[in-house]
Amino acid sequence: MFGFASALTTLAVASCRVYNDWIAEFCQTDRRRLVGVAALPLQDPRGAAAEAVQAVLQVALPEEGVYALHVNLIRFGRQICLPSEPLCVVCPLNDLCEHFQHGRRRV
Numbered sequence: 001m002f003g004f005a006s007a008l009t010t011l012a013v014a015s016c017r018v019y020n021d022w023i024a025e026f027c028q029t030d031r032r033r034l035v036g037v038a039a040l041p042l043q044d045p046r047g048a049a050a051e052a053v054q055a056v057l058q059v060a061l062p063e064e065g066v067y068a069l070h071v072n073l074i075r076f077g078r079q080i081c082l083p084s085e086p087l088c089v090v091c092p093l094n095d096l097c098e099h100f101q102h103g104r105r106r107v
């Protein structure tokens with residue numbers, strides 16, 4: 001039974017991704033008149049959060065900024081938000097970060 005539920009969650013996440021890609025592209029045809037509403041896989045809260053970020057960035061970010069964002073996110077993860085010892089005190093995002101705000105600060 002667990003395997004079936006897991007497969008349904010995976011299907012929901014993938015379906016939302018496909019739909020959101022489609023609606024974002026469709027709405028590009030007339031950005032003044034069409035507004036897409038993203039679908040989120042509520043069975044998977046982490047997947048839903050990731051999908052929400054993806055959907056917003058897909059619409060808000062100019063295409064020429066995608067590569068720079070990709071590279072800078074990798075650099076941020078390698079230099080500041082390190083997996084074992086994040087440098088939260090010097091992090092430019094610490095005022096937005098729940099990890100930092102809830103007192104799990106590291107120098």
Ligand code: SF4
Nearest residue numbers: 081086088091097100
């Ligand atoms: S404040 Fe948040 S985003 Fe910044 S380094 Fe720490 S954990 Fe990472």
